[in-house]
Amino acid sequence: MSQILVVIVTWKENMTDLKSMNRRRMLRTTLAWGGAAVFASRTDRAQGFMAANDRPQVAAVGTGSRWCQKATGIDRPYGSAPDMRKYGDYVVVCDADENRRSLASMLTKGWTGTAADSVADYRAILDRDDIDIVHISTPDHWHAKIAIEAMLAGKDVYCEKPMTLTIDEGKKMVDVCRQTERIVQIGTQQRSNPKFIQALALIPDGRIGTLQKATCSVGGAPTSPMLPKADVPQGLDWDKWQGPVPGSDFRSLAGNKNETSSWSRGHYEFRWWYEYSGGKLTDWGAHHVDIATWGLGNTKMGPISVNPISVKHPVSFKDGYPTDNTQYNTATEFQIQATFDDGIELEIRHDGDNGILFEGSDGRIFVNRGRLTGKAVEDLKSNPLPDRALEKVYKNRPLVDHFRNFFEAATDRKEPISDVFSHHRALSTCHLAGIAARLGREIKWDPKKEQVVGDDQAQSFIARDYRDGFEIET
Structure with a gap:
């Protein structure tokens, strides 16, 4: 060795x-x-x-x-x-x-x-x-640091979603990926799912008319009881697990019906703490908002405003930060509306059938991992899509599974289907939704400068401070 x-x-x-x-x-x-x-x-x-x-x-x-x-x-x-x-x-x-x-x-x-x-x-x-x-x-709070340093070390990267914890990390990922020319695939595997590809082929072919709105139903987040301080499980390096985020006590309580049989700040349950994740807004949001952004044709530009129409958190907040560190703190219920400069709306909701509803002037289609429905889908029997319409959606590459697409892209030195650049734009909408939810007010956004307009407090959430010794090297 x-x-x-x-x-x-x-x-x-x-x-x-x-x-x-x-x-x-x-x-x-x-x-x-x-x-x-x-x-x-x-x-x-x-x-x-x-x-x-x-x-x-x-x-x-x-x-x-x-x-x-x-x-x-x-x-x-x-x-x-x-x-x-x-x-x-x-x-x-x-x-x-x-x-x-x-x-x-x-x-x-x-x-x-x-x-x-x-x-x-x-x-x-x-x-x-x-x-x-x-x-x-x-866990999400480690993704950007490891990915960036891996690219700088000359490695290609497959990074599970969401790519980042903040918008600033996404900007760094974009810069380093462009600088190093590494091949990076994000684990938004719906981009390689035939149902989603077919849905995205129907839209530019005019099958639902002029696109007007996309609604992403991503499900709500769970709550937890008050979690007491607990001994760190044997074998777990809690300091290393926390890494870039501010240190905190390990908390855990047995009895939850999940893979760890507990509520905790650690394994699996990390996604319900804003310190480590964005809750459902970046968990399932990273999947559905990604597809919706792709379908809306806005993968190179973000929204101009994000409005939290209704949001419910399990703990109280002050200045955008939870006041109780003993319970899960990400939003459990929400209806958040993002608007783009072309007037198209993208809505993120906790309720409804998990999936994406695209609405156009002449119809609508609904897609999730189990089904693709709508009159435009039924009409395919008598009016199929043009030849190679699916391949055109898939960056004119062979339709394969998400992992093979990555390995083929690494071989050919070509951009994979779920690239850093478009994922950053889609995920920025999720991050902005989280910031708006935490502050309880609408955010105006300059998608070209990637800055909040006229709200210094909201702008402060675009980046985060790292613990000493865990900063991102770029």
């Missing part, structure tokens, strides 16, 4: 940080002259991703249920790793929870015959020349 795998990098080792900083500074200079050159030494292996002995090598950062639920101790194959491994081999797994990364390593042995190396610190991965792809499945 190489030295880098037996030495676990600690957060406060100045010499290691200095070495990493110098290496990345040198790498940025190289990438500025031609990002594709970094991939050249690995191109042969990447181009043969379907061959058994010639496949990209993948490092997993975050091995919870979104990566593979079996790594949490639940005997279900749910997660993205079972699909990702069809095209690449996991050779390293990383998690702040020793128990999960141990189970993940055992899983990879069953997949390839060789157990993946196990590391506690993702930076040990960035210095490895044999890693082609970094697969990020951490």
Whole structure:
């Protein structure tokens, strides 16, 4: 085993940080002259991703249920790793929870015959020349930092949604992706779902007339009882799990009917705390608002206003921040309206049938993962879409699953279907909805400058402060 795998990098080792900083500074200079050159030494292996002995090598950062639920101790194959491994081999797994990364390593042995190396610190991965792809499945508040540093280290990235915790992080992701020319796929897998692709092909073909509105029903968020301070579970590095966000006590209470059988500030339940996530607005919102923005033709421009028509939180707020840190705090009920400069509206709701309703001057269509309905859909039997209409929606690439699209994009050095740039625009609407919900007022937005108009307090939520030692290196 190489030295880098037996030495676990600690957060406060100045010499290691200095070495990493110098290496990345040198790498940025190289990438500025031609990002594709970094991939050249690995191109042969990447181009043969379907061959058994010639496949990209993948490092997993975050091995919870979104990566593979079996790594949490639940005997279900749910997660993205079972699909990702069809095209690449996991050779390293990383998690702040020793128990999960141990189970993940055992899983990879069953997949390839060789157990993946196990590391506690993702930076040990960035210095490895044999890693082609970094697969990020951490809680949301870690996504941008790891993705940016992976790109700067010359790795391609598959990052689960939502890509960022703030709009400012999205701007940084866009800048670094453009600078390094890395291939980055966001895990909004609905972009590769045939039902959604067909819905998005119907709209430009005029099947519902002039588009007027999209409504995204994303479901409400749960509440919790008051959670007492609790001992950190054995094997979990709570300081490392929190990473960039301000430190807090670990809280947990047994009895919840979920995969952890508890309410907590940690695994799985992180998405119901604004400190780590945006609640349902960025959880399911990252999926449905992404598709709606795509369908509206606004993937290069954001809204001009976001209005929280109605919002309900489980705790009280002051100046946009929860006053109670013992309970889940993300919005449980909401109706939020975003308006674009062309007058089209995008509404995000907690109620209604989970999915997206597109309304036009001549009809409407509804789409979710289970069905696609509407008169325009029924009319396809007698009036099918033009040849290659679906491929045109799919960036004129072959219609394949979301993971294969990523690996093919990495091979061809082409933009994947769920790219950083358009996802940032869609997710910005979700983030603005969250800010409006927290402050309880309408926000005016300049989509060109990516700034709040006339509201300094709202503008302050566009970015966040990072804990010392956890800042994003760019």
